[in-house]
Amino acid sequence: xxxxxxxxxxxxxxxxxxxxxxxxxxxxxxxxxxxxxxxxxxxxxxxxxxxxxxxxxxxxxxxxxxxxxxxxxxxxxxxxxxxxxxxxxxxxxxxxxxxxxxxxxxxxxxxxxxxxxxxxxxxxxxxxxxxxxxxxxxxxxxxxxxxxxxxxxxxxxxxxxxxxxxxxxxxxxxxxxxxxxxxxxxxxxxxxxxxxxxxxxxxxxxxxxxxxxxxxxxxxxxx
Amino acid sequence: xxxxxxxxxxxxxxxxxxxxxxxxxxxxxxxxxxxxxxxxxxxxxxxxxxxxxxxxxxxxxxxxxxxxxxxxxxxxxxxxxxxxxxxxxxxxxxxxxxxxxxxxxxxxxxxxxxxxxxxxxxxxxxxxxxxxxxxxxxxxxxxxxxxxxxxxxxxxxxxxxxxxxxxxxxxxxxxxxxxxxxxxxxxxxxxxxxxxxxxxxxxxxxxxxxxxxxxxxxxxxxxxxxxxxxxxxxxxxxxxxxxxxxxxxxxxxxxxxxxxxxxxxxxxxxxxxxxxxxxxxxxxxxxxxxxxxxxxxxxxxxxxxxxxxxxxxxxxxxxxxxxxxxxxxxxxxxxxxxxxxxxxxxxxxxxxxxxxxxxxxxxxxxxxxxxxxxxxxxxxxxxxxxxxxxx
Numbered sequence: 022x023x024x025x026x027x028x029x030x031x032x033x034x035x036x037x038x039x040x041x042x043x044x045x046x047x048x049x050x051x052x053x054x055x056x057x058x059x060x061x062x063x064x065x066x067x068x069x070x071x072x073x074x075x076x077x078x079x080x081x082x083x084x085x086x087x088x089x090x091x092x093x094x095x096x097x098x099x100x101x102x103x104x105x106x107x108x109x110x111x112x113x114x115x116x117x118x119x120x121x122x123x124x125x126x127x128x129x130x131x132x133x134x135x136x137x138x139x140x141x142x143x144x145x146x147x148x149x150x151x152x153x154x155x156x157x158x159x160x161x162x163x164x165x166x167x168x169x170x171x172x173x174x175x176x177x178x179x180x181x182x183x184x185x186x187x188x189x190x191x192x193x194x195x196x197x198x199x200x201x202x203x204x205x206x207x208x209x210x211x212x213x214x215x216x217x218x219x220x221x222x223x224x225x226x227x228x229x230x231x232x233x234x235x236x237x238x239x240x241x242x243x244x
Numbered sequence: 245x246x247x248x249x250x251x252x253x254x255x256x257x258x259x260x261x262x263x264x265x266x267x268x269x270x271x272x273x274x275x276x277x278x279x280x281x282x283x284x285x286x287x288x289x290x291x292x293x294x295x296x297x298x299x300x301x302x303x304x305x306x307x308x309x310x311x312x313x314x315x316x317x318x319x320x321x322x323x324x325x326x327x328x329x330x331x332x333x334x335x336x337x338x339x340x341x342x343x344x345x346x347x348x349x350x351x352x353x354x355x356x357x358x359x360x361x362x363x364x365x366x367x368x369x370x371x372x373x374x375x376x377x378x379x380x381x382x383x384x385x386x387x388x389x390x391x392x393x394x395x396x397x398x399x400x401x402x403x404x405x406x407x408x409x410x411x412x413x414x415x416x417x418x419x420x421x422x423x424x425x426x427x428x429x430x431x432x433x434x435x436x437x438x439x440x441x442x443x444x445x446x447x448x449x450x451x452x453x454x455x456x457x458x459x460x461x462x463x464x465x466x467x468x469x470x471x472x473x474x475x476x477x478x479x480x481x482x483x484x485x486x487x488x489x490x491x492x493x494x495x496x497x498x499x500x501x502x503x504x505x506x507x508x509x510x511x512x513x514x515x516x517x518x519x520x521x522x523x524x525x526x527x528x529x530x531x532x533x534x535x536x537x538x539x540x541x542x543x544x545x546x547x548x549x550x551x552x553x554x555x556x557x558x559x560x561x562x563x564x565x566x567x568x569x570x571x572x573x574x575x576x577x578x579x580x581x582x583x584x585x586x587x588x589x590x591x592x593x594x595x596x597x598x599x600x601x602x603x604x605x606x607x608x609x610x611x612x613x614x615x616x617x618x619x620x621x622x623x624x625x626x627x628x629x630x631x632x633x634x635x
Contacts, residue, residue: 077590101592101595102594103592104590112590116587118251118254118587119258119584120255120257120258120259121251121254125254129591130592131247132251133247133588133591133592133597134594135247135248135594136247137247137250
């Protein structure tokens with residue numbers, strides 16, 4: 022029995038309800054453990070591709086197969102569960118909860134699942150924070166962290182559930198080049214160490230060396 | 245603690261200023277009606293229970309509220325007295341058990357009730373230790389009074405002089421505590437009881453000194469003169485200020501004992517007919533009045549409940565303004581937190597999780613506010629034990 026690719030786009034068409042933006046996504050396949058960079062000019066639909074892959078948006082045509090699941094065929098609750106339990110999501114603006122400290126932010130997927138974090142969860146979160154160099158700030162609130170530290174906390178949150186696929190939407194866009202390189206390095210290393218597939222949206226072409234493959238949305242969509 | 249509860253608690257703690265404001269607003273909005281309800285209920289129960297156990301109150305004509313509150317709750321009032329003669333007349337009539345009351349004095353700021361042994365029988369009061377005040381100078385304390393004064397059987401306490409700097413008034417007298425009553429949960433717990441003769445002695449009507457012959461033998465100057473069996477004593481004579489066992493018999497009254505004053509008379513008629521007859525007969529006079537405490541209390545409660553109705557209206561306004569404040573703060577908070585709540589959605593929070601989170605946060609605020617209001621109302625209930633005394 023063949024294991025399905027973590028992410029596959031097949032003939033996907035999407036338009037926002039107001040009709041202002043239409044996307045004809047390229048047929049795309051991210052294999053297990055593969056790291057793919059998605060590049061393209063602003064407004065070409067890179068973030069929309071990530072949202073489709075995460076099941077936040079549902080295509081009007083074609084299929085998005087995330088971890089083997091046809092998301093369009095799934096009810097909203099199932100798509101949410103998949104996102105929470107099996108995907109890792111990283112956003113441009115970190116999206117940390119400002120009333121939780123770094124450790125608790127890393128544990129947010131467990132809290133959202135309605136559970137009280139177990140000792141094993143805490144151990145795992147501590148381990149991730151340690152690997153990402155955040156040991157000393159584990160009890161700090163986001164307001165007390167630097168931007169680079171905040172994004173690393175967001176990475177630990179994305180990796181807590183040991184996801185099979187990490188979707189990162191311009192995670193380094195708001196960081197200075199040095200910190201951006203650090204974060205990309207960490208993300209790439211952590212995903213590779215766990216065999217986690219990674220689809221990362223970026224407009225920073227200097228960072229593309231980290232990736233197995235680069236998909237340029239503009240080129241892919243050219244007639 | 246579930247993930248949802250943990251997030252709600254952390255958020256409430258993080259926004260402590262906002263949470264405190266909301267909790268305080270909710271607490272105040274709930275405290276006003278709760279406290280007024282607690283107090284009026286207690287007031288209502290205390291008044292009604294006491295009134296129901298007292299069929300008729302007789303006293304000098306005047307404010308019926310003052311007479312009722314003084315006779316039932318020992319609230320002091322500047323009212324004219326009635327004479328002992330009235331009590332004797334009612335006793336002779338035989339239609340009711342007559343309980344005279346003298347309520348003009350205090351012992352260390354607590355009412356001193358001069359009465360007869362029938363009072364204790366009618367009120368169902370019994371001694372936890374010691375005995376009832378059977379002799380002049382005896383004092384039996386209500387349970388709360390004994391505790392507050394820190395005295396027990398065998399101790400001596402001074403009465404309060406009526407006017408401290410008026411030398412023409414009788415001085416304080418030393419009274420002997422002979423008993424402490426069992427708690428009854430009524431105003432009787434907070435007062436001191438004495439025999440009527442003790443109260444009259446405190447008035448200065450009764451006084452005690454050795455016989456004239458004995459005085460003359462000790463100091464001839466104390467006897468100014470004698471004529472037709474009457475003896476004139478010097479003003480230098482120092483009267484007894486203590487009621488020692490061997491001196492009790494020395495206390496006497498030189499006038500007509502029928503004219504000795506009483507603050508009120510409680511009547512316990514044999515039946516409804518006797519009550520009606522007695523009430524009509526006494527009210528036929530101009531100088532005295534007979535009241536059914538239940539009726540007076542009803543009128544008093546009507547006033548109290550009008551005040552409570554006003555408080556209730558204020559509470560409704562307070563509640564509405566608090567609800568508006570909570571809604572406004574919640575709406576603004578949701579706007580400020582829109583991005584955070586969107587993040588929870590993006591990360592895959594179950595459907596309705598965000599709504600449940602916000603509701604739980606609000607519920608937490610309401611629960612804390614309600615708990616504070618409840619504690620405050622309970623505190624008010626505990627710290628205001630006898631609202632009747634505030635009237």
